[in-house]
Amino acid sequence: MGSEHEKAAVDTATVEVEGIPFPQEIAGAKTLSLVGHGVTDIEIHFLQIKFNAIGVYLDEGGIMEHLQSWKGKDQLQVEDDAFFSALVSAPVEKVLRVVVIKEIKGSQYGVQLESSVRDRLVAADRYDDDEEEALEKVAEFFQSKYFRPGSVVTFHFPATATAAEISFATEGKDEAKVAVENAAVAEMIQRWYLGGASAVSQTTVRSLADHFTALLSSP
Template sequence: MGTEQVMYTVGSDLVMVDDIPFPPHISKTKQLSLLGHGLTDIEIHYLQIKFTAIGVYLEPEIVEHLQQWKGKAAKELAEDDNFFEALISAPVEKFLRIVVIKEIKGSQYGVQLESAVRDRLAADDKYEEEEELALEKVVEFFQSCYLKKDSVITVFFPSNSSTAEIGLTTEGKDESKITVENANVVEMMKKWYLGGTSAVSPTTISSLANSLSVELSTNDY
């Protein structure tokens, strides 16, 4: 399990997502830029409730791996799942910062994540005992916590690695972490958060498409 700390850039240029501030850059082993942000919602008693604000941090070098989409409009990118497949598979660090808006039991979040990943694995005929055990570990991680407003979930995907590190910070407690080491589960976690038209947050996908369309048009590689 990685022990490096996430460093947040503090300044006046914070990006506000539904009144929640996101720093424009964070550092893991490299400095990553906030290239997409949005909201997730959840249905509670037939009402759609804002659930989390999400920020997607990527190495700026991500555009090197997306050159075939240079010149494409943001709307076109947002609807192109092949574009997001390329983004997911690009060997760059990816970091998600997810801030809770509507408090919820950790077990509910864990089950939501488990269900989404399991369905994707089953559809690709990749759901075996190893994947089931890895998902159970994730559910157990969230089981005992209560996600109050402003709790922070982080998901870090290192470059050239088939692991994911999930972090959780809740009020008054030190950050707890878990490492997911099953490559199939990690792949489907990436698809749940970043997988184009099937991702959990359409607003985040639209934001990523907008940012990357601009980056691709202004950078030459």
């Protein structure tokens, strides 16, 4: 599944995020549109260090049917938990494309993902042996990877499945994949990136809020 989304764009139009081109549309089961983008970063001694560029793709027609209760809202806010929960739970195909800007060990990324997702599961009282096993499998997948600049991590969330697939592609290596077969873990990975005020990339969720405000306020 991941390799299909890494093939070619539906058209040649792109949006640049920190100099990295993201196609405005990619081919999934349907055509998926770029609906939000941003970066993960951290400020150290007044310097902004940018780690990854992010593109969020989904079935825009399908999601709009799911978000009708927000129709006509003046401005969606990053703090609007109900909206971002609806975005995560919407039964539409979604793809998150994460492109590395600053190189790090894959194990560092895996530990951050594992810790953040576990915290969300514990807070929701949904962390048990099955979730622990699924999360450890994801962390192990990243353990041996090296995130060179330009490497791509793709998260694919099918419309009807309660699971996900993660792929990793870097120059000179075959694409690697791992399946996330636990619904709660797959959901919390989505929330890590799309979870509004608690998301790992505030620029991405701000972009999503602005994009959907424009769509939902139009006649």
